[in-house]
Amino acid sequence: DGGPPAYWWLDHYPRLAERAQELGMVDIIQRPGDTIFVPSGWWHATLNLPESSEDVTVACTRNIFPAETLDFVFPEMKKSDPAFARAFLEILQEKRPELMRFLPAASETSKPELVGEDPSWQLPRRHFSSLSLAECRRRFIRPKQPLIIEGLDPYLVSPETCHLSRDFLSRHFGEKMVAVFRNFRDPKQRDAEDEMEVMRLSQALSQLQRGGCEGLYLYDVSLPLKLPGLLEYLKLPRYFTHCYLQQTMRPHCFSKSWPTLFIGSAGSQARLHVDQWHSHFWMHLISGRKRWSIWHPEDTHLLCPEVLPGKVFPRFPDLSDLEVTWQR
Numbered sequence: 001d002g003g004p005p006a007y008w009w010l011d012h013y014p015r016l017a018e019r020a021q022e023l024g025m026v027d028i029i030q031r032p033g034d035t036i037f038v039p040s041g042w043w044h045a046t047l048n049l050p051e052s053s054e055d056v057t058v059a060c061t062r063n064i065f066p067a068e069t070l071d072f073v074f075p076e077m078k079k080s081d082p083a084f085a086r087a088f089l090e091i092l093q094e095k096r097p098e099l100m101r102f103l104p105a106a107s108e109t110s111k112p113e114l115v116g117e118d119p120s121w122q123l124p125r126r127h128f129s130s131l132s133l134a135e136c137r138r139r140f141i142r143p144k145q146p147l148i149i150e151g152l153d154p155y156l157v158s159p160e161t162c163h164l165s166r167d168f169l170s171r172h173f174g175e176k177m178v179a180v181f182r183n184f185r186d187p188k189q190r191d192a193e194d195e196m197e198v199m200r201l202s203q204a205l206s207q208l209q210r211g212g213c214e215g216l217y218l219y220d221v222s223l224p225l226k227l228p229g230l231l232e233y234l235k236l237p238r239y240f241t242h243c244y245l246q247q248t249m250r251p252h253c254f255s256k257s258w259p260t261l262f263i264g265s266a267g268s269q270a271r272l273h274v275d276q277w278h279s280h281f282w283m284h285l286i287s288g289r290k291r292w293s294i295w296h297p298e299d300t301h302l303l304c305p306e307v308l309p310g311k312v313f314p315r316f317p318d319l320s321d322l323e324v325t326w327q328r
Contacts, residue, residue, distance in 0.1 A: 070102035083163035174202030217268035224256035
């Protein structure tokens with residue numbers, strides 16, 4: 001990480017070579033015609049040494065992924081790029097189900113049909129195959145009833161994106177500049193503004209992959225304005241396409257605001273709020289998990305809302321402060 005690979009050979013290799021036998025290090029000189037096989041998990045470094053009569057070395061390589069390495073490679077793949085690992089697993093389950101025995105057993109989490117303990121309002125869980133457009137509008141959109149819809153992912157996100165994997169986003173849109181926020185649960189920063197930095201998308205994704213960046217959040221990035229090329233890989237749920245913000249005769253300042261993209265690390269969060277104009281909204285989760293806390297509009301007064309001068313939507317205290325108030 002400190003500079004070009006040559007630094008490693010100049011600074012570290014000599015010290016390692018002195019302890020080669022102790023460390024189990026082997027030096028190999030590969031010559032024309034040699035094919036070296038390196039098993040999974042073996043660390044290695046290479047230094048090109050052209051022949052005196054030539055200017056360059058030429059080689060070709062390929063990573064291979066036989067079934068016998070699934071138990072070791074798949075967990076590493078999942079840590080490196082969870083979205084790609086999920087896409088890979090789905091294809092493996094469909095095409096080669098007999099190979100699933102090589103994978104570590106994954107615990108299945110049951111999903112309740114109804115979420116919430118209060119019978120006066122609960123979030124039902126419905127699979128899209130049993131939910132018609134007419135029923136969705138009649139039972140949920142018009143009466144303002146929250147809903148969880150399952151099974152839409154294959155129809156909303158193009159399979160070639162591998163669930164918008166980091167690798168896909170970096171290769172296709174890595175040079176795009178995006179605003180990256182950092183917000184925390186630290187009580188000392190509760191009243192402070194979130195830190196914001198503009199950087200390339202590939203740089204932000206690289207920080208996420210390295211870890212140690214709790215709170216990093218690509219928040220509400222407008223796809224039509226910032227990543228228009230990504231729109232060809234995404235479709236909108238038919239249940240929510242009837243929207244007057246998109247169906248106006250003349251363009252306006254919100255014509256290209258949505259859809260938007262969210263990429264959040266562990267600990268990133270959207271604080272307690274109500275959406276602009278108190279409008280409906282939907283959010284499709286492509287990978288990972290997201291915890292929601294939802295309150296019925298009739299209980300708004302219990303959340304201590306405050307409307308600041310010149311604003312049209314309320315601001316709320318931090319959830320931890322509200323919990324202390326409720327306990328009292």
